[in-house]
Amino acid sequence: MSEKFLSLRERWTRFGQNNDLRGILEKFGILIGYILLVIVATILSPRFLSTQNMLNVIRQISIFGVLAIGQTFVILTGGIDLSVGSTLALVVVLIGGILPTSGVLVAILVGLLVGATVGAINGLGITFGNVQPFVMTLGMSGVARGLAFIYTGGMPIPVLDQTFLFIGNSYFLGIPLPAIIFVTLVIVAAFILRFTVFGRYVYSIGSNTEAARLSGINVNLNKILVHSFCGLMCAVAGILYASQLAVAPPIAGDGYELDSIAAVVVGGASMTGGEGGIFGTFLGAAIIGSLSNFLNLIGVSPFVQKLAKGLLIIAAVTIKARGRKS
Numbered sequence: 001m002s003e004k005f006l007s008l009r010e011r012w013t014r015f016g017q018n019n020d021l022r023g024i025l026e027k028f029g030i031l032i033g034y035i036l037l038v039i040v041a042t043i044l045s046p047r048f049l050s051t052q053n054m055l056n057v058i059r060q061i062s063i064f065g066v067l068a069i070g071q072t073f074v075i076l077t078g079g080i081d082l083s084v085g086s087t088l089a090l091v092v093v094l095i096g097g098i099l100p101t102s103g104v105l106v107a108i109l110v111g112l113l114v115g116a117t118v119g120a121i122n123g124l125g126i127t128f129g130n131v132q133p134f135v136m137t138l139g140m141s142g143v144a145r146g147l148a149f150i151y152t153g154g155m156p157i158p159v160l161d162q163t164f165l166f167i168g169n170s171y172f173l174g175i176p177l178p179a180i181i182f183v184t185l186v187i188v189a190a191f192i193l194r195f196t197v198f199g200r201y202v203y204s205i206g207s208n209t210e211a212a213r214l215s216g217i218n219v220n221l222n223k224i225l226v227h228s229f230c231g232l233m234c235a236v237a238g239i240l241y242a243s244q245l246a247v248a249p250p251i252a253g254d255g256y257e258l259d260s261i262a263a264v265v266v267g268g269a270s271m272t273g274g275e276g277g278i279f280g281t282f283l284g285a286a287i288i289g290s291l292s293n294f295l296n297l298i299g300v301s302p303f304v305q306k307l308a309k310g311l312l313i314i315a316a317v318t319i320k321a322r323g324r325k326s
């Protein structure tokens with residue numbers, strides 16, 4: 001019995017010395033945090049865990065969640081994109097304007113092309129123009145938002161095409177189609193990062209740009225591709241936005257920059273690049289969406305919700321920084 005007791009004590013000591021507990025928390029901390037949030041929310045509001053409410057949550061997070069997928073790629077390379085909300089707005093108003101005369105397919109293709117083009121311009125400015133990502137994307141945010149207001153004259157465009165509205169308001173096997181699109185993109189993006197050469201390049205550039213360049217990676221080309229992909233995700237999010245709300249306003253996506261960055265950071269990514277992943281971003285988006293939904297259910301003011309979201313970002317970054325220092 002005593003030998004067994006000593007063995008257990010030795011194992012516990014070794015467990016602490018090897019930082020196994022810290023490793024578990026680093027690997028599953030986001031999931032544990034989400035489970036705790038669900039437990040607390042369910043206790044305080046029994047409606048929270050209902051099937052209908054859970055489907056509503058994932059439908060609500062589908063738009064900024066898709067933006068967060070593109071933002072993840074950018075942040076993994078050590079950059080940031082502050083133009084995602086404005087790019088979404090530009091895509092939304094163009095789709096709203098083109099739909100009545102050109103049809104659904106042409107409107108969607110134009111939206112995807114415009115989104116990818118805006119992203120590519122960001123990438124070109126950052127790589128060949130040597131403009132800092134923060135400055136380049138902040139400037140592009142103003143350009144895209146300004147174009148959206150010029151195109152519409154500041155007025156929202158109604159979206160009446162029933163075929164297009166089907167995308168954002170239909171269900172498949174009881175699950176909202178926007179949620180299915182979001183989850184599908186999460187799986188595809190995770191596959192790209194984990195199993196493709198491009199994905200390895202993204203992590204390499206974020207970990208050490210100069211080392212990546214010296215190893216033969218075309219850093220400029222891959223950064224342009226990353227920003228183009230981010231712009232493409234903005235376009236997909238714009239399609240979901242316009243089809244869900246049946247309107248194309250130039251103010252669409254206002255504040256979505258914060259939501260997308262928050263999802264990536266809360267999901268465990270490092271703002272310096274090279275660390276993070278898509279499934280972490282998915283959980284980060286779920287945490288933010290569930291928190292907002294829970295606060296709505298218990299009647300908390302939207303202003304307080306913004307405060308809670310800001311504090312969540314600060315807490316996530318602080319915990320990440322302290323963990324790296326340790």
